[in-house]
Amino acid sequence: MLKFEDLNNNIQAVIFELDDVLYPQKDYDLQVFYLFANFLEYLEQYPPANDVIEFMSKRYEAHGSKDIFKETSRTFGIDEKYEENFNSLYVNAKLPLKLLLYKEVLAFLQELVVNRKQIYIVTKGNPQKQFNKIKHLEWNGLENYLKVYYVEEFNGKLNACIAKVLEDNQMEAQQVNFVGLAKHEEDVNLIGMGFIPID
Known part of the structure; x- marks a missing residue:
């Protein structure tokens, strides 16, 4: 202590x-997943943001952030062109909530x-x-x-x-x-x- x-x-x-x-680092990472999922739903109308957030959150808890875009892309059929957006968001995200x-x-x-x-x-x-x-x-x-x-x-x-x-x-x-x-x-x-x- x-x-x-x-x-x-x-x-x-x-x-x-x-x-x-x-x-807790996950407080940053999970907000990035939230932003990315909503960005994707807004542009493509699919997949539903809540489904993507739930998948990314569960995989993160089990395996960390390694290959998380690749696995999410494979699961939902997300175009690989969005990996650049995801990586950029990870670096520059404007978070909806403060980190405590x-x-x-x-x-x-x-x-x-x-x-x-x-x-x-x-x-x-x-x-x-x-x-x-x-x-x-x-x-x-x-x-x-x-x-x-x-x-x-x-x-x-x-x-x-x-x-x-x-x-x-x-x-x-x-x-x-x-x-x-x-x-x-x-x-x-x-x-x-x-x-x-x-x-």
Whole structure:
């Protein structure tokens, strides 16, 4: 559980991952499916948007986003020309609903700000898509205290991105904690940085 009082006194900053750490990634993905299904129904009058949304949602829960357009296209006979629209929507979607931070994470971020700790986000994936997610998050006024780094700008290497955060802000690894997915714990520990896993 994230608790500010568990941080060591020497910690100056906390680095967060984005997807499934600050907010549930599925909240973004499912809204993209909703927009795509309604776009398709509007243009083609078939298939019914609700059927497409239900199929995409169930497949996503079972298999994630991999090949989701291909499987949806095969199931409903959707023309492959719409894959470009789907991919573009994934990157640039104007979501109907704001993305909400996990409550526990929001409280932790607010504590960091009150106690004048620095906050950084490092995020993997297409930088334009990741920025779009950040733009649609409800930050509750915290957006002015964040600095974002995109892992793809460092050849997709998380270690190199973290090293840049430390260099830019003149910090030692021991002064920073990393909040992220458990699968990245080993990489972060190699840098000598404290790791707080999000399950």
